[in-house]
Amino acid sequence: MSRAVTYRAFGGPEVLELSEVAEPHAGPGEVRVRVTAAGLNPMDWAIASVPRVAAMFDVAPPAGFGYDLAGVVDEVGSGAEGFAVGDRVYGGAMARAVADFVVMRAPAPEATTPAPDALLHTPDGIGDEIAATLPVAGRTAAAALSRVGTGSGDTVLIGGAAGGVGIFAVQLARLAGARVIGTASEGTFGFLRELGAEPVAYGPGLAERVRALAPQGPTAAVDLFGTETVETALELGVAPGRIATIAAGPNPPGGVHSTGGADAEPGDLARIAEAVLAGDLVVPIAATYPIERIRDAVEAQAGRHVHGKIVVTL
Template sequence: MSRAVIYEAFGGPEVLELREIPEPHAGPGEVRVRVTAAGLNPMDWILASMPEAAAQFGVTLPSGFGHDFAGVVDEVGAGAEGFAVGDRVHGGALCRAAADFVVVGAPAGTPDALFHTPDGISDRIASTLPVAGMTAAAALAAIGLRSGDTLLIGGAAGGVGVFAVQLAKLAGARVIGTASESTFGFLRELGAEPVAYGAGLAGRVRALAPGGVTAATDLFGTETAETALALGVPPERISTIAAGPKPPGGVRPTGGSDAEPDAMERITDAVLAGRITVPVAAAFPVEQIREAVALQAGRHVHGKIVITF
């Protein structure tokens, strides 16, 4: 037997249960990973609490929990390619990551993903990278970010924002990030110029950037995208990740599955070189999954939350 976080009804953290389940095994073209860490993302608790969101992703009850994981390959099925027993890996498995074992395709197919974890990156850090890192890379690629841009990022202090800010700075952009005032110091440490979200955002951005904003990405909703449009940013230079398939004004919706093929390698190279910092705000043993998810869902954490096994 092995353990997995399971929920049989939609709801808050209280629906999550750590249960014993039959131990899964790698089939043809698959590998099994013994999970050591699982990084939490907003999508995890959204899928567990909102039936309409779950339906969009084909998630049905009962369901496992979590997407991002890191660990060690301990079984390789016939015909699996690119991975061997003992390889350190990280990746994504929709609603299956918070478990002792996860079985994924190798080479991975949508929606799964599997990457080698470079020496020098811990499993805890590796488990934070797939959703947030790939989504940030996709959001910037969608707008053709380039050196010299003045970029407005909505939700800059969130899990995706942490990566978007730093990737944009590495690309040579000036970054203005919307956030609550309590996160201003945190954003400045990442290299962004913070600005309070809410009514009057356009005026505050104009005061910070009288020369104008040239690109924007909205990582939280539509306020930043709508502000960028009002400031004269062309819609093709504005991206969103949480505004649905038809965001306002013809701006570009995107997500981690749209990231360029080498995006994860570029991110891990930058982490290894110290050019990207991954703040882990808290780590919880899997037995405390409810407490971890409650903290994550509160949206007041600066950085990532990790579950350990």
């Protein structure tokens, strides 16, 4: 037997259970990962609590929990290429990641598009806790910035800049040569300045505060939480084609782009890992929790007041 976080009905953190499950084994074309760390994302608890969101990812209870993971390959099935026992890996397994063992299909060597469940080699020099934060947040940030064409000379308004996706979006935009204005609560202003953003408080009057920082207005915007940043960017004259949102559903206001990690380019995740390894991108870990405290970890994540990422360790 092995351990896995599961739930039998939709609900809040209280429905999550640390369960004993049959130990899985790698079959043909598969590898088994001994998970050492799992990064949490807002989508994890949204899938576990909102049936509509779960249906978007083809998940229904009873189910496992989490997507981002890192660990070590400890079984390789026949025909699985590119991985060997002992390889350090990271990636994602939908609604299965927070578990002692996760069996995943080894990607075909010729694959050019990211699979729903992705597995990559962890670069030497990146620890498992950091690697376990990269897949969802990194790919989502990269996709959003690519969608609006962020580049040198841009002033990008990022809504929810201190959150799990925001920390990647801020730094990736800065690496692309853009100026970044990030919305957040005042308690995170110092944190955002360290990442290279100019912080501004969200809430009523946001447009005026942004205009005070950038009289010519932003040239692009990414909204990582709700629609306030979308509406503000439109008010400030940003073209809808240069505004993206990840949390407003398939039909966001004003005809702006709706996007997410599934729209990332195949090489984005490896590029982000390289930036981390080079020291050009930092991943603040707000807190780590042992798997036995999964409910506490999810409560912290769902509160949306953490500065950075939350990681569950196994």
